[in-house]
Amino acid sequence: FLEEALAGRRRVLGPRHPETLNTLAELARLRGDQWRISDSERLAREALEGRRSVLGDDDPATLASLNDLGEALCYLNPPRLTEAEPLLTRALQKRRELFGEDHPQSLQSLRALAQCLFLQAGMVEAEACYRQAREGGAEPSATRTRTPCGRCGSSDSSCSGWAGPM
Numbered sequence: 001f002l003e004e005a006l007a008g009r010r011r012v013l014g015p016r017h018p019e020t021l022n023t024l025a026e027l028a029r030l031r032g033d034q035w036r037i038s039d040s041e042r043l044a045r046e047a048l049e050g051r052r053s054v055l056g057d058d059d060p061a062t063l064a065s066l067n068d069l070g071e072a073l074c075y076l077n078p079p080r081l082t083e084a085e086p087l088l089t090r091a092l093q094k095r096r097e098l099f100g101e102d103h104p105q106s107l108q109s110l111r112a113l114a115q116c117l118f119l120q121a122g123m124v125e126a127e128a129c130y131r132q133a134r135e136g137g138a139e140p141s142a143t144r145t146r147t148p149c150g151r152c153g154s155s156d157s158s159c160s161g162w163a164g165p166m
Contacts, residue, residue, distance in 0.1 A: 041069065063109075
């Protein structure tokens with residue numbers, strides 16, 4: 001249904017209308033949730049470019065698209081981690097400036113950056129980010145990343161079922 005809604009909004013409102021871009025971003029997230037990562041990356045990139053041109057670099061919606069694109073790049077096969085890290089770092093920095101460190105959007109970006117660092121084998125940096133996200137109240141269900149432990153949902157390495165971030 002989102003594809004039909006997107007086509008209709010493009011036709012009626014135009015490709016750069018904020019509502020069209022919102023639908024595009026929703027579709028990008030849906031494709032990521034469905035593990036259709038190439039589609040997610042393409043759609044997230046298009047949403048980011050549109051939101052930058054219409055809303056500016058520091059708008060919360062633009063930062064959400066920046067974060068979405070960074071996450072998609074982490075899950076591509078092969079992952080494009082060196083491209084994802086600066087996007088996720090910028091999203092985190094700007095969200096902290098706009099919303100504060102403990103806001104759910106800031107914590108979402110922090111968790112996404114920790115995931116990227118973990119995948120790059122930057123264990124020390126990733127552990128610090130995960131700890132900060134956990135202390136700030138970020139729960140795995142509040143973010144788009146997968147839960148590390150299938151038994152308890154914990155991202156704490158003290159859990160016997162913990163296999164690291166997925």
